[in-house]
Amino acid sequence: MPKLWNETIEAHRREVRDAILDGTASLAAEHGPLSVTMSQIAEKAGIGRATLYKYFPDVEAILHAWHAREIAGHLARLTEVLDSAEGPATRLESVLEAYALITHESHSHQDTDLGAFLHRDNGDHLAHAHQHLHHMVQHLLTDAAQAGNVRDDIPPNELTRYCLSALAAARTLPSEAAVRRLVTVTLAGVRPPQH
Amino acid sequence: MPKLWNETIEAHRREVRDAILDGTASLAAEHGPLSVTMSQIAEKAGIGRATLYKYFPDVEAILHAWHAREIAGHLARLTEVLDSAEGPATRLESVLEAYALITHESHSHQDTDLGAFLHRDNGDHLAHAHQHLHHMVQHLLTDAAQAGNVRDDIPPNELTRYCLSALAAARTLPSEAAVRRLVTVTLAGVRPPQH
Known part of the structure; x- marks a missing residue:
């Protein structure tokens, strides 16, 4: 694969990761960290649950x-x-x-x-x-x-x-x-x- | 009762109370606060368990x-x-x-x-x-x-x-x-x- 393609994937992964972290932090601040669910986080980050689990357990x-x-x-x-x-x-x-x-x-x-x-x-x-x-x-x-x-x-x-x-x-x-x-x-x- | 008698009792109660507190603090520092028992405290303070329960639950x-x-x-x-x-x-x-x-x-x-x-x-x-x-x-x-x-x-x-x-x-x-x-x-x- 050409180098640029790898970089695009890497940048995309980082964006998704950041969206997950930002979404979780705002949900946790709003509802308390112990009541946040993986489904809420996926929805907030605009990705599917299956994708979310590829990033975090x-x-x-x-x-x-x-x-x-x-x-x-x-x-x-x-x-x-x-x-x-x-x-x-x-x-x-x-x-x-x-x-x-x-x-x-x-x-x-x-x-x-x-x-x-x-x-x-x-x-x-x-x-x-x-x-x-x-x-x-x-x-x-x-x-x-x-x-x-x-x-x-x-x-x-x-x-x-x-x-x-x-x-x-x-x-x-x-x-x-x-x-x-x-x-x-x-x-x-x-x-x-x-x- | 004459005043002096009350004062003697009060002084005695305070001494016992102090002995309980000192004994408990030293036991807690030694074994951890969650593993100290009322029996150990009574023994350390030199009083009976029944007396200890008259002071603290x-x-x-x-x-x-x-x-x-x-x-x-x-x-x-x-x-x-x-x-x-x-x-x-x-x-x-x-x-x-x-x-x-x-x-x-x-x-x-x-x-x-x-x-x-x-x-x-x-x-x-x-x-x-x-x-x-x-x-x-x-x-x-x-x-x-x-x-x-x-x-x-x-x-x-x-x-x-x-x-x-x-x-x-x-x-x-x-x-x-x-x-x-x-x-x-x-x-x-x-x-x-x-x-």
Whole structure:
């Protein structure tokens, strides 16, 4: 088969997969993850049940795949922000702000049945993503400390825990403006102390 | 009956109750909360099973009573710290440090089966205690802002969420020295910005 034909099939498969994940996430958010059926998902995605079963064995597998796609998307967004910012200070600020905004946006499903379900069953996946995030922020803090923008009297590992813990408050804040103020305060904490 | 006699009985009842709670907590930490029996608890507390049932109907009720006593103890300790410190800045620092140390100390049972059990079933109680803590810290931040020790360009409610969220990192820190550094960084975040 010519290469283009394979690529077309691959693109089609990805589209179907995305339609399944999107449909399931919206059904789960609406009715609760435990009451969604494979038939509802097939209908929502505009495919037959037989086709759906060629992609996923059950609802649980779909929810996990959706969650994994979400997390991968968040990490990709942070990496994009990281790559497009110039200089250690700006890079640190941009990534922490992007992380806080992501945390703020995804709070809506974190406090629901869906959130509880995903966190219980997808713990390893989340821990891995969090570790990735921790490394990214620790690297940024180390660079910024070397450039004199961040205090160097406290281990970067501890500053990283502080930053990520502080920014978790973005989940409970009512507006993006409040999230940006949280980022300002959090960053003020890591600046070199004034003598 | 003379008053002293009533007081003696009351003191005795409290001692027995404390012995039951202490014994249950240590058994639960050792064997897991779901495998502790009323017989084991009676033996550990040095009382008969019949006496134990006069105090509590089941293991679950004892674990909840123990947890409530822990939380009340923590709040009492914070109030004590608050009352013995002088001036808004010192008061804020002392209370945040005490809170961070409590968070650090109680991490040991928060990540266990016992912690999961208590957090699941005692959610309302915890939420109430957290609200109390939130009010206390918000009050301290407001006073300190009026005295010029804390920035007044961000609502105290948001600064409170920031502080408590940041200090939650104390749970994962390896030493008291690291916890004190976390408090330093967190407080640096709320100071009036340097122009």
